[in-house]
Amino acid sequence: MCQALERTLNIYLNAMPDSDNNFQKIADIVSEPETPYGQEYVSLLTCTGKIDAYKEGRNWYTTKEAIEEYMLN
Numbered sequence: 001m002c003q004a005l006e007r008t009l010n011i012y013l014n015a016m017p018d019s020d021n022n023f024q025k026i027a028d029i030v031s032e033p034e035t036p037y038g039q040e041y042v043s044l045l046t047c048t049g050k051i052d053a054y055k056e057g058r059n060w061y062t063t064k065e066a067i068e069e070y071m072l073n
Helices: 002-015 026-030 039-047 064-072
Strands: 053-056 059-062
Touching: 002 053, 026 039, 026 059, 039 053, 039 059, 039 064
Parallel strands: none
Antiparallel strands: 053 059
16 A cells, blocks of 8 residues: 555656656666666666665656665665
8 A cells, every 4th residue: 555655646746847856767777878787686676675766557767866876885
């Protein structure tokens, strides 16, 4: 139930004007050459809560900043 609530809140927050959330599909982020991780690894990080992410339908969304922060820590 908490995951459904979080997902709904993310949808509403992203729809607000001047929303500066840079969430992108994981597949799009990992296809960029500067991302050192593959899609499976980033998906594992999201499922275990090690990076900020949310799921919409079948797709996981996260930010480049979340992955960069994980790499620094």
